[in-house]
Amino acid sequence: MTTETKINDCVIIGSGPAGYTAAIYAARAGMKPIIFTGIEPGGQLMITTDVENYPGYPKGIMGPQMMDDFKIQAERFGTEIIYEVISEVDFTSEIKKLKTESGKEILSHSVIIATGASAKWLGLETETKLMNKGVSACAVCDGFFFKGQEVIVVGAGDTAAEEATYLAKLCPKVHLLVRRDEMRASKIMQDRVNKTENIEIHWDTSTIEILGESEVTGAKVVNNKTGETSIINATGFFVAIGHKPNTSIFKGILDMDDLGYLITKPDSTKTNIEGVFASGDAQDRIYRQAVTAAGTGCMAALEAERLLSEKGII
Numbered sequence: 001m002t003t004e005t006k007i008n009d010c011v012i013i014g015s016g017p018a019g020y021t022a023a024i025y026a027a028r029a030g031m032k033p034i035i036f037t038g039i040e041p042g043g044q045l046m047i048t049t050d051v052e053n054y055p056g057y058p059k060g061i062m063g064p065q066m067m068d069d070f071k072i073q074a075e076r077f078g079t080e081i082i083y084e085v086i087s088e089v090d091f092t093s094e095i096k097k098l099k100t101e102s103g104k105e106i107l108s109h110s111v112i113i114a115t116g117a118s119a120k121w122l123g124l125e126t127e128t129k130l131m132n133k134g135v136s137a138c139a140v141c142d143g144f145f146f147k148g149q150e151v152i153v154v155g156a157g158d159t160a161a162e163e164a165t166y167l168a169k170l171c172p173k174v175h176l177l178v179r180r181d182e183m184r185a186s187k188i189m190q191d192r193v194n195k196t197e198n199i200e201i202h203w204d205t206s207t208i209e210i211l212g213e214s215e216v217t218g219a220k221v222v223n224n225k226t227g228e229t230s231i232i233n234a235t236g237f238f239v240a241i242g243h244k245p246n247t248s249i250f251k252g253i254l255d256m257d258d259l260g261y262l263i264t265k266p267d268s269t270k271t272n273i274e275g276v277f278a279s280g281d282a283q284d285r286i287y288r289q290a291v292t293a294a295g296t297g298c299m300a301a302l303e304a305e306r307l308l309s310e311k312g313i314i
């Protein structure tokens, strides 16, 4: 293991809207931030198509393009971007220690967590077996491979609605499996689903198993009200049932709720440890939007700056 002796002012873990916004603010405040991008540089927006609800883009923008813009803006003010994963943290002393997956130890006066969230899976054995053989959690990444074929989407939130409408442009038929008799998705997204003729909603329907040996051929499903089982033929199976916060490395170190979201002080991004701030989807179980993530990233950088100036470090 190599330990750096330099003590940084601000290390940011994660490179979605929260991480980059924190970097823009920290860099402009002269804190020379370092971002560790994690395994998904750019975060969840890298696997989204049109972002229509981020202010400042009246015609919408592609998610990857938006993240590229965030990155360029952060770099413009001197942010250092390191394409590595932080695998361990030690917040026991005033100087925070972080270890990268390659074994390098980094020291910092402040840490901003912006590790975001990742897709959830159904937890079926057949889902693991057929992963990347027809099973996917990203229509935008993998939809193209199923052009002209029948597919299944599981979920009933905005993500499922978005994935189903996206796939409906490529596929003759999209089966949307909703486990209850209503969808959680916003009205506008539900309207889009309802207006799309080649999306068939299967209400009260859960997946028992995904079918296929080397490739997906369909799914065995059950109607949760009648108990009746049936088979839907499809070659693609897209899981869109929400996300879980990427906070496992902070377990036992930082306060988190029952779902793993980091707990911050009211009206603040301060965690239970001084000098460690949490922003974005890793601490927001309610809104989980790019714009709210950017907002809390900004708050975290301002709070880190305030702390370091109070201590006379910057």
Ligand code: NDP
Binding pocket: 052, 053, 122, 154, 155, 156, 157, 158, 159, 160, 162, 179, 180, 183, 184, 185, 186, 206, 240, 241, 242, 243, 286, 287, 288, 289
């Ligand atoms: P959500 O948590 O909102 O929804 C998850 C959905 O998956 C729920 O409908 C849930 O069903 C269903 N689900 C969960 N577990 C299972 C399971 N085991 N089997 C079957 N279904 C299951 O997650 P989303 O990813 O959809 O959205 C997250 C946030 O991001 C939301 O705030 C959303 O508004 C936002 N978003 C906004 C978009 C936009 O504005 N363009 C696009 C995408 C997301 P149930 O309802 O029964 O609990």
